[in-house]
Amino acid sequence: MAEELLKIEHLTKKFEDNMILDDVSLTVHRGEVIVVVGPSGCGKSTMLRCINALEPTQGGTIEIEGQQISQSSKNLTQLRQKIGMVFQSYELFPHLTVLNNILLAPAKVQKRDKEEVKKEALELLERVGLKDKADSFPRQLSGGQKQRVAIVRALCMHPEILLFDEVTAALDPEMVREVLDVMLQLAEQGKTMIIVTHEMQFARAIADRVIFLEGGKIVEDSDPETFFDHPKTERAKQFLNVFTFEHVKHKTIKKD
Amino acid sequence: MNWEFIMKYLPLYEKAAVLTVRIGVMGVVIAIIVGLICAAIQYYKIPVLKHIVGIYIELSRNTPLLVQLFFIYYGLPKIGIRTQADICGVAGLAFLGGSYMAEAFRSGLEAIEPIQAESAMSLGMNRYQMMRYVILPQAMSISIPAFIANVIFLLKETSVFSAISLMDLMFTAKDLIGMYYKTTESLFLLVVFYLIILLPVSIVGSILERRLRYAGFGA
Amino acid sequence: MPDLGLEVLLKGKNMIRLIGGLGVALRISLISVLVSIPLGILLGALMNWKNPITKAILRVYLEFIRIMPQMVLLFLVYFGSTRAFGWELSGETASIIVFILWGTAEMSDLVRGALSSIPKHQYESSEALGLSKVQTYWYIIIPQTLRRLIPLSINLITRMIKTTSLILMIGVVEVLKVAQQIIEANRMSSPNAAFGIYLAVFLLYFLACWPISLLAKYLEKRWK
Numbered sequence: 001m002a003e004e005l006l007k008i009e010h011l012t013k014k015f016e017d018n019m020i021l022d023d024v025s026l027t028v029h030r031g032e033v034i035v036v037v038g039p040s041g042c043g044k045s046t047m048l049r050c051i052n053a054l055e056p057t058q059g060g061t062i063e064i065e066g067q068q069i070s071q072s073s074k075n076l077t078q079l080r081q082k083i084g085m086v087f088q089s090y091e092l093f094p095h096l097t098v099l100n101n102i103l104l105a106p107a108k109v110q111k112r113d114k115e116e117v118k119k120e121a122l123e124l125l126e127r128v129g130l131k132d133k134a135d136s137f138p139r140q141l142s143g144g145q146k147q148r149v150a151i152v153r154a155l156c157m158h159p160e161i162l163l164f165d166e167v168t169a170a171l172d173p174e175m176v177r178e179v180l181d182v183m184l185q186l187a188e189q190g191k192t193m194i195i196v197t198h199e200m201q202f203a204r205a206i207a208d209r210v211i212f213l214e215g216g217k218i219v220e221d222s223d224p225e226t227f228f229d230h231p232k233t234e235r236a237k238q239f240l241n242v243f244t245f246e247h248v249k250h251k252t253i254k255k256d
Numbered sequence: 257m258n259w260e261f262i263m264k265y266l267p268l269y270e271k272a273a274v275l276t277v278r279i280g281v282m283g284v285v286i287a288i289i290v291g292l293i294c295a296a297i298q299y300y301k302i303p304v305l306k307h308i309v310g311i312y313i314e315l316s317r318n319t320p321l322l323v324q325l326f327f328i329y330y331g332l333p334k335i336g337i338r339t340q341a342d343i344c345g346v347a348g349l350a351f352l353g354g355s356y357m358a359e360a361f362r363s364g365l366e367a368i369e370p371i372q373a374e375s376a377m378s379l380g381m382n383r384y385q386m387m388r389y390v391i392l393p394q395a396m397s398i399s400i401p402a403f404i405a406n407v408i409f410l411l412k413e414t415s416v417f418s419a420i421s422l423m424d425l426m427f428t429a430k431d432l433i434g435m436y437y438k439t440t441e442s443l444f445l446l447v448v449f450y451l452i453i454l455l456p457v458s459i460v461g462s463i464l465e466r467r468l469r470y471a472g473f474g475a
Numbered sequence: 476m477p478d479l480g481l482e483v484l485l486k487g488k489n490m491i492r493l494i495g496g497l498g499v500a501l502r503i504s505l506i507s508v509l510v511s512i513p514l515g516i517l518l519g520a521l522m523n524w525k526n527p528i529t530k531a532i533l534r535v536y537l538e539f540i541r542i543m544p545q546m547v548l549l550f551l552v553y554f555g556s557t558r559a560f561g562w563e564l565s566g567e568t569a570s571i572i573v574f575i576l577w578g579t580a581e582m583s584d585l586v587r588g589a590l591s592s593i594p595k596h597q598y599e600s601s602e603a604l605g606l607s608k609v610q611t612y613w614y615i616i617i618p619q620t621l622r623r624l625i626p627l628s629i630n631l632i633t634r635m636i637k638t639t640s641l642i643l644m645i646g647v648v649e650v651l652k653v654a655q656q657i658i659e660a661n662r663m664s665s666p667n668a669a670f671g672i673y674l675a676v677f678l679l680y681f682l683a684c685w686p687i688s689l690l691a692k693y694l695e696k697r698w699k
Contacts, residue, residue: 049374054374089371091372093376109382318680318681322651416546443555446547
């Protein structure tokens with residue numbers, strides 16, 4: 001079995017009086033692609049943000065490669081370099097070109113040679129089809145393009161694990177696919193990923209495991225076939241029903 | 257209009273204008289420094305200091321420069337703090353301007369969504385790197401219109417310096433009107449010199465503002 | 476503890492005189508603002524007229540008023556009006572004229588800004604609902620404009636109150652002048668009066684302006 005990369009144990013997070021994460025435990029192995037689904041609310045994104053120590057927690061531990069990470073970690077910036085995060089709102093730096101967006105952190109944080117990073121950046125941009133946009137500014141790009149740049153930016157830091165927080169939720173439908181394709185490529189390359197998404201068919205295609213998070217608890221943790229075809233729990237079943245249309249009043253959709 | 261008179265007293269006005277600009281610029285520069293420090297304190301919510309800054313800002317924004325100057329120039333000497341008139345002028349401008357600049361810088365900083373900072377932190381940047389490469393560049397450009405407005409405002413406020421016997425433009429004009437009754441000429445020169453000082457700043461400000469609006473920025 | 480000259484404040488009618496001086500400032504500001512608001516709105520509307528000549532003249536007037544320090548404007552009106560029109564203006568009259576000119580200019584700009592900040596589709600969606608042009612303005616546009624306008628106007632009042640401190644320089648007996656008189660009168664008995672008195676003036680202005688600015692902030696938040 002591949003090594004344990006990320007270990008979340010008994011994670012508890014409250015916001016004011018609301019319990020957002022209730023004793024959540026999860027282990028992620030190297031090379032695994034985990035998809036987290038569940039009803040809208042703070043739980044899923046919050047879990048990702050806790051992994052990256054962007055949120056304070058009230059209980060439990062998170063370990064990355066055996067080292068504990070939390071907001072009070074002494075070597076937080078080093079630990080964060082191991083975790084790459086892509087946000088729903090892309091969060092590119094608007095005052096920098098696409099290329100400089102990608103080069104900034106490797107150059108300043110990892111102190112790598114600029115030319116070497118530039119080469120890698122351009123290669124990655126080429127692979128996602130955006131090499132010609134290297135000198136453009138974020139405002140000149142479409143949502144799908146910006147998100148692909150955001151992914152490249154995270155990749156250039158050589159993280160051990162990638163976190164995707166509903167990265168296609170804000171995109172126009174035509175652009176969703178180009179981003180999902182990039183993520184599929186990454187999965188094929190064996191990257192370790194945790195993906196929060198509503199795209200069910202995509203989830204089914206990419207996931208090694210599907211985690212169903214509801215009310216701050218992990219209600220189900222199965223492989224995609226089991227989860228989508230024969231969900232083990234009643235609540236998972238109810239959740240999945242939201243995504244299927246069986247009967248419209250003046251039409252009947254035939255099921256084979 | 258008596259052009260001879262104008263020519264004769266032009267140098268006097270020039271001297272006064274130089275004094276105005278000198279004190280004005282020094283005051284503005286110190287105001288900027290004070291403003292940056294205050295904005296940083298408020299942005300990082302440093303305990304105790306942020307309350308002091310808050311009180312300072314309310315006090316200086318709700319009182320006129322003239323009153324502040326009177327207090328510094330006539331009042332403070334009574335408890336032993338004696339200052340030269342021009343230092344008073346700089347101090348008054350810095351005191352008043354500091355709070356206006358602080359507001360301008362703070363609104364720039366606060367306009368940046370926290371998630372931009374988080375995105376920088378996720379890439380492993382520490383606070384300094386995040387400020388220097390991500391937050392400040394964006395905040396500065398947002399603050400520019402207010403910043404320029406403040407500079408113009410502070411330069412205009414220098415017109416009260418005659419009240420503490422500084423020989424600035426107003427002082428010169430009043431003097432000449434009192435002595436020679438050449439009201440039209442004296443006022444004419446007064447207006448001209450203030451235009452010389454203020455118009456360029458205003459024009460530069462508009463250009464900068466327009467440039468930045470084109471640079472647009474939506475991420 | 477050095478003599479702060481504070482006891483002068485309690486002597487006789489000094490405090491009342493000081494407050495009276497501030498009252499002059501408040502009175503001038505109030506009159507000027509009340510006249511400036513309707514004039515400013517009128518001017519703001521006039522600016523939208525297509526006539527290029529009126530636009531140009533108004534433009535020059537506005538820019539001049541806004542770029543000149545108020546002190547200069549006071550001098551121009553107080554000293555200049557005698558020369559130009561032969562008027563013998565009192566300091567107070569000159570002040571009111573200047574403040575009205577200034578207030579109108581600022582107000583018209585605020586009105587213009589507030590009107591242009593109303594998104595276009597407010598007009599469009601109300602017309603789509605069948606409202607006439609007049610109804611659109613009355614029920615939709617004007618209320619929203621006022622909500623943006625009022626906090627900014629209140630801010631203008633605060634600025635005016637502060638600027639009234641300048642009228643001392645053209646001889647109006649307002650609070651700073653009164654302060655000077657008190658200090659002079661008590662030169663022998665309280666040599667340090669200057670400290671206490673000017674501190675008092677400082678606080679008086681603060682107490683006059685601060686509540687107003689708090690009101691403006693509160694309204695701005697509430698009407699966001």
